[in-house]
Amino acid sequence: MKLFEYMGKELFARYGIPVPEGGVAATAAEAAEIAGKIGSVVVKSQILSGKRGKAGGIGFTEDPQEAAELASRMLGSELRGFTVDKVLVEQKLKIDREFYLALTVDGAARKPVILASAFGGMDIEDVPEEHMVRMHLDVTIGLQPFVAREVVRRLGVTGDVARQISAILSGLYKMFVELDAELVEINPLVISGDKVIAADAKVTIDDDALFRHKDLPVVEERTEAEKKAHELGLSYVELDGDIAVMANGAGITMATLDLIQYYGGKPANFLDAGGGAGVEPTAKALELLLSKNPKAILINIFGGITRCDDVANAFAYVKQNIGIPVPVVIRLVGTNEDKGREILRENGIEAYKFMHEAAAKAVEIATGGRN
Amino acid sequence: MAIYINEHTNVLIQGITGNQGTFHARQMVKYGTRIVAGVSPGKGGKDVDGIPVYDTVAAAAEEHRLDASILFIPAPFAKDAAFEAIAAGIKVLVMLPEHIPVHDAMAIMAYAKSNGTVVVGPNTFGLVSSGKCKIGIMPNQFFIPGDIGVVSRSGTLCYEIVGNLTAAGYGTSTVVGLGGDRVVGLNFIEVLAEMEKDAGTKAIVMVGEIGGSAEEEAAAFIKGHIKKPVIAYLAGKSAPPGKRMGHAGAIIERGKGTFEGKVQALNAAGVPVAELPFQVPELVAAALKK
Structure with missing residues (x-):
């Protein structure tokens, strides 16, 4: 969850980081x-x-x-x-120098990393690697004073400014850990006369840790449909095409989108129904896809924990109770496959065995055979 | 031959009395895994299909040699359960749960490292040495013995690739699910190094996806250290930048972790890349012929 700048600065102030x-x-x-x-x-x-x-x-x-x-x-x-x-x-600050200071998670190192530069400001992404200080932290000892001393040494600052930056870094680390942040970033960290001040605040809280931070403000970045999907426990992202997609698992959903593009179609969304979704959540997911008025729906299931008959029953339920006015293409293999195929057959659908065949068919329908 | 786990591995299930724990305990036993004990606080003294249940990992360790443990524990409590397994000296820890806070994951990895425990996941389907030992939730029927090693960041997609290999007549030696989270234990490099040493593995299939830099780092490692043929498949070619596609890592941020960048890095290391799942067996066949 990303926080607005003003929220980030309120938190900075709470952790002793000077803000304007x-x-x-x-x-x-x-x-x-x-x-x-x-x-x-x-x-x-x-x-x-x-x-x-x-x-x-x-x-x-x-x-x-x-x-x-x-x-x-x-x-x-x-x-x-x-x-x-x-x-x-x-x-408005009188700006003498602009630094960059951030803490984030380095997945490759499995550790937090400090990023700092004496060349902060608007184009931080273009700062050459030699001007970027990177220091990994060992979470078992946290941010010790020696780390802060090393950061300011590499930034080339001394005296009271160095002392202030060290203090800001400790506050930032404390906040990073206590609030389960994925990112805390100050850009620019401004040197204004003899003061060091955070002129901006970029804070992202780990969505998976929000359950233990009920006191934080809630910032909603998702669209209505994305919000609804989240409540259903689905992972959903809107895209701008016309073939609605549902699959089980993030990787296979991405692979399904790739196949649609490969055959010349455009996916309307990314919808990962997750592993082990039963009849009801799957039906809800299908309803969500219908609400976006796609030209075709592609369902791609490789059942491990997910049972093929559950998916087929969800399809049958929605078809009989709500109606499905658009063509649906289904690929179904894995756990309880035969049962699932039988249910689909009763509902007038022959499921595909391979995902590329199903994707090609969905694209053919959506593009009216132009591809 | 196999890596990390084999037919002698004694496995503990933490959270064995829950729905998922019990269901998959049975599936693993059916596959041939030596499930020797389970842990569920407050349920000590009971059993699941004859598998004894203990209140704590330490209690289970008093009665059994425990080589590996698998966690069926809700994310908010997973850190404690992982620490408990590591503290008891378990050397292979499989973490299925998704949505574990990233700071918890970092703490677990640090503690595991200092105790010499290999962590698989979190947010993984587990790992399997085909025909010998399965520690995870993958459907049994697709994991038949053979000599292709598979290592994947993503679950269902890995089944898809293994399913394609099986259909083409290729069985698997060991299949490892690294997990879809930003911070996970085992990475491509560590698994590739083990598979290179494994006499039962002739070729390696890497299943990757957009986001992060794991594939690029693996490519750099393959260049200097892996002599066996490696084939890669990457998902997410069509993903737009800035949109997180389910997995915590699967996002193109600031122009990093793109499909094209990964293909380039892998090709430069001599690794052919399949863009679509059904192309994998063809590339494996071509690589084995060389």
Whole structure:
């Protein structure tokens, strides 16, 4: 779960990481009020995406009236595919230097990793590897002071600035662990006179750990259909094609999408019904696919824990009770395959043995045989 | 020959009295796995089809030699169960559960490493030395003995590939499911190294997918260390960047982990890459002919 910048900064403050003075506003009037208290401000659109500056989502002013105008222009607008609901109004910093500081999970090393650079700012992705400090952490000892000393040494900073960056790094690690974060990122970490301040906050919490963080705000990034799928325990991503897809397992679902593309079709979605989905969840998944009005539906099941007869029964249930107005192509092998095929046959469907045959058929239907 | 597990491996099931635990205990026994004990806190003294159940792993270890354990434990409690198995000296730990918090996974890997325990998963179907020992949830009928080693990041897709191999007349030596999570125990490199040493394996099939850098790292390793033929299959060619396709790792972020990048790295290491599952047996046949 990604958090908005203003939420990230509230958490930073709680962990002793200095952030600019400011507040969040949902209306132009609120923005003007905050700006009036601060003076020279930056108004920042709150969306779950970076590169806002380049997209016009950030503005500077010293006049509260102008802050209101900036806010009203941003609020409700579309920015990088997101609607802006809130703006963050905060003190404009005098920037002497911009650093980059982050903690994330390095899957290959199976460890947390510190990423730091003395070349922070807008184009951090283009910073050459030699200017990026990488240090892996051993979770059994956590972030010890010697690690922080080494990070600041490699960043080439000394004295009080080094001391402040070390303190920020410890706060960041504590937050990373305590909140089950996948990513905590400060870019830029600004040196302003003799102060070090987090000018931005990017925080992603591990979805799998949300059960033990009930106190965190809930940020919904999914579409309505994706939300519904999540409630059903399905993994669902909307795509922009016209062949609806359901399979059991993330890998095989991806492989199914690849096959559709290979034969010249376009998938409407990624839907992993998971392992062992029974009749009811499978029927619900099918209903979800129907709600998107696809030209064809492709169901690809390799039953291990998932039972083929459950899938066939779910299909029969939806067909008889709700109706399926679009052509359905099914590939069905594995546990209880014969039973499943028989049920489908009774419902007028001959299941395929191989997934590439089924994918080719679905594409033929959706494209009207043009491919 | 086989790697990690064989016909002598004594297996413990943690969470044996739950629905999944009991069902798969029976499936594994049917396959020929030596299930010697189960653990379910509060159920000590009972049995499942004659398999004795203990309250703790330590209690089971007092009565049995335990070589491996498999976890049928809900994600929020998996860390504790994994620590318990490692603390009891179990050397192969198979972690089926999905949705284990990534910080828990990192803690488990660190503890396992310091105790010399091999962890398979989490979010895996397990591993099987075909015809000898199955520790996992894969359908029994597709895993027939042969000399192709298979290592996969994804479950059902691995069945698909093994199913294609079986249909083409190729059995398997050992099949390892690495798991679909961002932080997992065994990786491609470690399994490839074992398969290279295994006299029962003639060729290796790697089943990968977009996201992360595991395939690229494997490619670099294959170049210098693997003499046996390796064939790869990769899923996710059509996936759009920035969309996470189910697995925690299966996402193209910041232009990294792309299909094209992985194919390039593997080809450079002499590994042919199948884009579609049914192409795998043809590539295996071609590689074995050389």
